[in-house]
Amino acid sequence: MKLGLTVDLDTCVGCHGCATACKQWNSSGTIGPLTDLNAYADEPDGPWLNRIRTYEVKAENEVSKTVHFPMSCLHCENAECVTVCPTGASYKREEDGIVLVDQDKCMGCNLCAWACPYGARELDEAQGVMKKCTLCVDRIYDQELEPEDRQPACVLTCPTGSRKFGDFDDPTSEVSLLTASRKGVDLMPELGYAPTNKYLPPRAAPQVPTHATSTSSSDAGIKGWINKMIAR
Amino acid sequence: MHPALSVLFFTVTSGMGFGLLFCLLFAYHYGVFPLPLNGLSDNVWSSLTQPYLIDIAIATGLFTLGLISSSFHLANPKNAWRSFTRFRSSWLSREAVFAVLMYPVLAIYIGALLFEMTLAANLIGLALLVLLLVLVYCTAMIYASLKTIPQWHNRYVSAGFLIFSLISGLMAYAAIVPEAQLNSLIYLPVLGTGLVIKLLYFHSLGEPQISNINTATGFGASQASITLFDTGHSSRNFSQREFIYIVGPKTTNLARKVCLIAAFVLPAALLTMNWTWAALASHYLGMLLERWLFFVEAKHVIRHYYST
Incomplete structure (x- = not known):
């Protein structure tokens, strides 16, 4: 098995729900706590296993887009973070490819974070150990949960369904099919980390003709607008 | 990269200690440059006070200081002993194993000297x-x-670490073994090689990089122009503190020049005047600046996600 996520950049609305759900679940999960420092002060700080950045993307002959870009551990096949770890705290599971940090072995040297191109690892400064996405390993195998709930917290909470979880080794899984149909991409493929998580690029939207509406009468404008809405 | 003071101090100081030990061993066993005393005296136990052993103790003290300093950048030092366990995959683990191995091997070596077991x-x-x-x-x-x-x-990084460690050791050797009267045929080529490697390294920093914000976000094919609109968090996070440390080119260009002069050029001039301690001081400060530059000019690819 090769478990991972697809992130649909077309439908992500940047609500930070995935990051919040992640923080909530993992604060009390196997790698918890995720200690916050200065939580109510000017410079709140602390490890997050998922962060959402927002970019303005402007391609030639296209209108500019706002793209929300959630990033958590991509559970790379060539996980250099595991290779560089001197203590054996970082490991990649044979059975499903999940990259984890054994909290009891980590000495907090930060070298794994240096080796990660994606900023997926953050030091918990209160505990002195490295924190990262577990793909909710303490949830996806939990037989006490309903089968549909055995998914990472970020996937379950996503209001637009832009995050999907599944097995990339299975060509018929939802994530494999989505990656094939939407031409899912790797981030920084040139580094050769072979990340498991795939990003589905925004769809090319037709340009909205803004200049034509200003010259037409208001009547035709409203009529035209209603027709267009019905046509959708 | 954030230049952690403990790491700067550790790599420069232990590098000097290792280099000094290298020079001492080389001088004693291969006689390339003169020693204060030729060999050890007949009375085995009085030899504990002999300059060669004291110099070895100084070298050991230097790299021990460096190694202790290196543990200050660990957030959870109680697990440091575990860093000996991943020798097969991790360079940091290999360094830890070999660094600790130095002590018993050195102890056996000194034992062999004291008991006059020459072979x-x-x-x-x-x-x-x-x-x-x-x-x-x-x-x-x-x-x-x-x-x-x-x-x-x-x-250039591995070549640099090796030659800089040797140079630091040689500078320390010249200072603490004044009788040695180092020949300029030894120190000039070594300092020159260090200077050339550092210049080549600085030159290599100008080479074009393969990663950029397009490959980082996966919009590479579209050749789109991408700018960060919002980081999504209100204060600097761990990654930004650790990896994004911005120093302007004016400062780094000046620091490069000062580093080259202080670490290599000035020590060569001072050594020709036989001002060995001044050469050592200049070189050590130059190397601290070199290591600081090594960190601040290193740009982690995560900067692409932050448009910096």
């Missing part, structure tokens, strides 16, 4: 020389193996 001392002395080279190479590879930092992922 054993020669053999273990040779083993120590090899161990020192391997150890400094491991330190260099911790940095050079990181694909995420293109400025470090090149051949």
